[in-house]
Amino acid sequence: MIITLLDYGAGNVRSVVNAIEKLGGKIKPVTKPSDILDAEKLLFPGVGNYENMIRILTEKNYIAPLREYLKADQPFFGICLGMQALFEGSEEDVSGNESLSMFKGRVNRFKTDLAVPHIGWNGVNLKKDSPVFKDVLPDTKFYFVHSYHIVPEDESVVLTTTNYDYEFVSSVQQGNIIGTQFHPEKSGNAGIKLLENFIYQKDLRAKKAVDIKAKGLSKRIIACLDVRTNDQGDLVVTKGDQYDVRDEGNVRNLGKPVELAKRYYEEGADEITFLNITGFRDFPLKDMPMIKVLEQTSKNVFVPLTIGGGIRDYTDSNGKTYTALDVASRYFRSGADKISIGSDAVDIAEQYLKTGKKTGKSSIEEISRVYGNQAVVISVDPKRVYVNSPDDAKKHHVIKTQFPGPNNEAYCWYQCTVQGGRKTRNLDAVALAKACQELGAGEILLNCIDKDGTNSGFDLELINAVRNAVCIPVIASSGAGCEDHFFQVFEKTSAQAVLAAGIFHRKEVPIQNVKNYLLERNIEVRSTI
Ligand code: 1PR
Known part of the structure; x- marks a missing residue:
């Protein structure tokens, strides 16, 4: 099976290529706009910054053929930004460049007190019985790394949702067009299975609605x-x-x-x-x-x-x-x-x-x-500096420690080092x-x-x-x-x-x-x- 890969030059697409090749697929990179329309199955792993992605797609004249390919309901798998590009625009893009606008809705930044980016292995609540999820266990986790998520206007495109403080849409499917916010190529065996299904399942369309709940974000x-x-x-x-x-x-x-x-x-x-x-x-x-x-x-x-x-x-x-x-x-x-x-x-x-x-x-x-x-x-390489009082810490972030220093000092601050701890600097880790x-x-x-x-x-x-x-x-x-x-x-x-x-x-x-x-x-x- 030949998989056409849309690599616009930002970020790591090597893992996607390796995964497809491991599954026996052959990669054909897009080098000109017509390659998009010639694709049998198109994979679009988007990495990095949304505005940068849309700018490059526009410069390379990829927007029009992509729209045509999608409108014809040809098999498409967008990963991360590759899925976000299907919507009408993103808060990450202030340029106002036109997106693919295949689906109604936008991409917004997480509004939460939890850590952003949302990084790590999280579960997905499955909403459709999609062949793409065939033989993928319901409580499987996938790898996410993003600060923005899609907000589709039309519920019917939602394939999965995920909980991170609140429930957001983590993948979409309409006909043969699929997009995931998570990275299957970074999600171990479960992700590889998803890609395998995309490559080898003849009919990708979901047959019915389901409601399978998943567990939350892993440490x-x-x-x-x-x-x-x-x-x-x-x-x-x-x-x-x-x-x-x-x-x-x-x-x-x-x-x-x-x-x-x-x-x-x-x-x-x-x-x-x-x-x-x-x-x-x-x-x-x-x-x-x-x-x-x-x-x-x-x-x-x-x-x-x-x-x-x-x-x-x-x-x-x-x-x-x-x-x-x-x-x-x-x-x-x-x-x-x-x-x-x-x-x-x-x-x-x-x-x-x-x-x-x-x-x-x-x-x-x-x-x-x-x-x-x-x-x-x-990567921070700090060392403890013990002091008798916060005043001795020279404005550095100081803590009262439960583990006093060699001379019974009750406070410490954490001094930054460089060159593998060889040199210390007048800067604290906080x-x-x-x-x-x-x-x-x-x-x-x-x-x-x-x-x-x-x-x-x-x-x-x-x-x-x-x-x-x-x-x-x-x-x-x-x-x-x-x-x-x-x-x-x-x-x-x-x-x-x-x-x-x-x-x-x-x-x-x-x-x-x-x-x-x-x-x-x-x-x-x-x-x-
Ligand atoms: O300064 O940008 O060139 O990066 C150098 C990198 O190399 C830094 O991330 C620095 O932490 C790391 N590094 C430099 N020298 C050493 C060294 O060990 N001599 N290693 C070093 C840092 C620390 C951890 C280690 C944990 C867990 N290693 O990453 O793996 O402490 O160890 P443990 O579980 O065995 O306790 P730059």
Whole structure:
């Protein structure tokens, strides 16, 4: 089966391509407007910013053939923005460019006190007996990552709804035209099944209405792979103790990145994060080791992939300049869904807090403008600084701690570091997170150098301090040693996800055991059994 793919050049379409190819389909990319009308089945994965998407579709003269194709009720599957484009316009688009206007209704930003973007695995309430959902279990969860959702005027197009503070429409179907807000290509086996049905079901039309209810948003469990080249020149997954990755002088080697990522996917990880921990030193596009890792991983791993390390502007030895956006774009094209910025975020936040002005040119602003803020994660590497009184914290966000310092100091603040903890800065983690949110970041990966690799549990005081200061999702990281540590994070903080490394690499606790433990305690997680 030939599937025509409409890729307008923003974001990660590699996973969609990999999924279709894994299912035995052949991809034919749209290179000119007439390819749209010639398609047997058309797949449109939209990623990033709505205004940018419509602008590109208009420039390439794709709007008219798309309308004609849709009007003829030809098989169409729009993903995320690819579905939003079917409606009349979006709050994200202030240009007033014309959309496809296939369905009546608009795209609005979430109006909620919950974290926006809505990121993670959520259930879908099925409203139609659609062949696209054939053999997909009703309580299956799908991966969402978006700040805007559709508001159709005509109820009859609704295929599923999803609850996130309130019920919103998460997919639509009319005849052979299907659109999902969630990403099937990132939703593990369930999503792959959906795509398989789209490719191989002869008649896609829904026969009757149904009303099958689903469970809500899951807390996410993320496996993290710190990657670097060891002294023998091999790219390895390593793991530090408070960021020191050497044992008797040698870089710890805990496995190969692509193999480990596949293992964690099969074991039920909800996301995989790769951190190129020496990225601050080496230019990531030079020998491109992480690009190959992403390309190979995304062939078999159908959950979101984040890549961090070295995302910043760079001038090479020949004087050629690369922007952080260039680096990020290369990663997105190689299979990444999100990029994570560490050291550069500290520089940007310091500058922003000093001047009070957004330049529009920082890596955070540029990447979120093109790819959407959900694609920009800020990796924070803080260390505790103990003080006797809040006055000693020099205006930094200070907390009264239950775990006093070495000299019985009752307070602490969390100092930001750069270059993998090698250098400290006069900026606290709460101020950094707030500034980055204002600049357009979509998520915070909150590490903690004091806790990293200790297996002693998470710094819940740090997590609460940052989580309570921002409305974007927070991923708690550093210190997991047993199942209960994950439970403590979800019980005592409102973090949306927990990331761990060492216990998974050393096979101390399988991911499924963590999930079973959480399920037994009524924490909603995605079950992959
Ligand atoms: O500054 O943009 O180039 O990004 C560098 C990235 O590399 C940052 O995200 C930074 O956190 C990471 N990094 C740099 N050096 C190290 C190191 O370990 N020497 N690793 C490092 C950070 C921390 C976590 C770890 C958790 C969980 N690793 O991601 O996986 O602490 O560990 P645990 O469960 O075993 O406790 P830039």
